[in-house]
Amino acid sequence: MDKASLFAALESEVHDIEVKALGLVLRFKALTGTARDAFNAAITAGDKSNSHFEASLIAATVVDADGAPMFEADDIEVLRQKNATALSAIAQEAMKVNKLGVDAEKEAQGN
Numbered sequence: 001m002d003k004a005s006l007f008a009a010l011e012s013e014v015h016d017i018e019v020k021a022l023g024l025v026l027r028f029k030a031l032t033g034t035a036r037d038a039f040n041a042a043i044t045a046g047d048k049s050n051s052h053f054e055a056s057l058i059a060a061t062v063v064d065a066d067g068a069p070m071f072e073a074d075d076i077e078v079l080r081q082k083n084a085t086a087l088s089a090i091a092q093e094a095m096k097v098n099k100l101g102v103d104a105e106k107e108a109q110g111n
Contacts, residue, residue: 014067015097021089028097029063036098042073054091055079061094 001009012030019026031039039060043053058079059071071079079087095101 013097014063017093017097019086019089019093021086026090026093027063027065027067028061028094029067031060031098035060051080051084051087052076054087057091057094057098057100058087061098062090 012032012035014027014029016025016027018024039056042056046052055076059069059073059076062070064070
């Protein structure tokens with residue numbers, strides 16, 4: 001395998017996932033290294049609430065049909081004002097795609 005092939009294999013994957021709580025299919029993009037750094041910085045620097053974590057993760061990972069981010073940083077506060085159960089359902093799918101959280105840690109320890 002050459003460098004170009006490895007870079008191609010490392011491209012961030014996009015997953016279309018049904019969020020049953022909403023009855024919608026959303027598109028989630030796996031975080032790149034720099035996107036994960038930015039997400040971690042955002043959630044560790046300020047508000048430590050669940051709603052801030054979930055809204056920030058949604059903003060960082062949900063993309064449109066072209067793979068472009070659906071949300072901007074300014075949308076995080078708007079997302080936080082929406083249905084908490086629905087936000088949690090979306091965030092759970094984003095966590096699965098990005099292998100974040102307790103379940104991902106357990107899976108990693110098993111490998």
